[in-house]
Amino acid sequence: MPDAELITAIGAISGTSMDGIDVSIVSTDGDARVTTGPGRTYPYSEALRAELLALIADPVRAEGDELVEIEAAVSDAHAGAIQQFMADCGIDRDSVRVVGLHGQTVYHRPERRFTRQLGDGQRVAATLGIDVVNRFRHADIAAGGEGAPLVPLFHRALAAGLEQPLMVLNLGGVGNVTYIDGDAVIAFDTGPASALLDDFVRKRLGKPYDEGGRLAASGQADATMVAGLMKHPYFDRPAPKSLDRNDFHAWAKAVQSLGDAEGAATLAEFTAASAADAVRHVPKRPLRWLVTGGGRLNGTFMNLLRQKLGVPVQPVEAVGWDGDFLEAQCFGYLAVRSMRGLPISLPTTTGAPAPMTGGELWRAPCETEGAP
Numbered sequence: 001m002p003d004a005e006l007i008t009a010i011g012a013i014s015g016t017s018m019d020g021i022d023v024s025i026v027s028t029d030g031d032a033r034v035t036t037g038p039g040r041t042y043p044y045s046e047a048l049r050a051e052l053l054a055l056i057a058d059p060v061r062a063e064g065d066e067l068v069e070i071e072a073a074v075s076d077a078h079a080g081a082i083q084q085f086m087a088d089c090g091i092d093r094d095s096v097r098v099v100g101l102h103g104q105t106v107y108h109r110p111e112r113r114f115t116r117q118l119g120d121g122q123r124v125a126a127t128l129g130i131d132v133v134n135r136f137r138h139a140d141i142a143a144g145g146e147g148a149p150l151v152p153l154f155h156r157a158l159a160a161g162l163e164q165p166l167m168v169l170n171l172g173g174v175g176n177v178t179y180i181d182g183d184a185v186i187a188f189d190t191g192p193a194s195a196l197l198d199d200f201v202r203k204r205l206g207k208p209y210d211e212g213g214r215l216a217a218s219g220q221a222d223a224t225m226v227a228g229l230m231k232h233p234y235f236d237r238p239a240p241k242s243l244d245r246n247d248f249h250a251w252a253k254a255v256q257s258l259g260d261a262e263g264a265a266t267l268a269e270f271t272a273a274s275a276a277d278a279v280r281h282v283p284k285r286p287l288r289w290l291v292t293g294g295g296r297l298n299g300t301f302m303n304l305l306r307q308k309l310g311v312p313v314q315p316v317e318a319v320g321w322d323g324d325f326l327e328a329q330c331f332g333y334l335a336v337r338s339m340r341g342l343p344i345s346l347p348t349t350t351g352a353p354a355p356m357t358g359g360e361l362w363r364a365p366c367e368t369e370g371a372p
Ligand SMILES: Nc1ncnc2c1ncn2[C@@H]1O[C@H](COP(=O)(O)OP(=O)(O)OP(=O)(O)O)[C@@H](O)[C@H]1O
Pocket: 014, 015, 016, 017, 018, 019, 170, 171, 172, 173, 174, 175, 194, 195, 198, 208, 209, 210, 211, 212, 213, 292, 293, 294, 295, 297, 298, 299, 327
């Protein structure tokens, strides 16, 4: 069979930490061949970020259908970020075949077959003049899958040739793992990652996150409280399984009674314990953990993981991947898979009944139409 054509795709996502829009670029056949390019983050305006944080704190609004204005603002922020990315990196619009637009998750309730990402594919395609694929999670959710995580097939493509079994851990707002052993891939969300600690630090110190994990490192975790937090029934649920950003906020309320350093240490310990607990749900002990996402820059998370796992735990840069832009690159890759009709999730990654295709394609308006 002839090799499939390589397609250049931009991927864009604003993750659950809502710090900004990550944009990157890949060239791929949507299968084993992937070359990744540069990435950039374009912060949301303070006003839009505050509006989004208020929205997700109010499930009734987030689940409702009256999000027209904020969706337009999020879509325009993504289109602007992608235009800026192309200008910053010297990328010619005509060289980009498709944009994979994940958008902004505001609510995720797979048990009710509901997930909501803000990001209007038609609007972004019209602004950019480039075809857009969005709504990656909906077909999976509709078929009874979790709709997340979707990054595992990208992790597997990148991990070809590395020693396995291997665990890739993303420490974003929410944590998720991909276990890879040859063709076998198992994935699920592990628990809270940075979201709980971010919100705690923002409330206590007015800072966006615990830089380097230094506040957490300066305190003593409340072991009894961590043991109680680890009793959440989610951790015993078999994989695949996925989470909403705020699923643990009410559960971890008791941490508010602790001092700043002790509270941060307790949340860091809880995050690391919940991620390390993932080994209970995979068939073999991974030889190595590769950590991606902003949480890999939190030295306290990384040290705690090393202590708990007893195998090498390294940032993904150890194997040449870019831990700031893996997810953005993933949605470029998945856009190409979507165009080629290839599955973007498997029963072992989302619990869908069969390998699922997904994503919706929005064609850019034809520029020559009506031209003289
Ligand atoms: N220098 C740093 N020190 C400590 N933590 C950091 C640092 N830089 C980033 N982080 C953490 O990483 C988080 C952002 O991570 P990332 O961008 O991977 O999340 P996301 O992509 O929004 O989330 P998700 O993967 O859940 O969608 C920040 O909110 C912060 O908690």
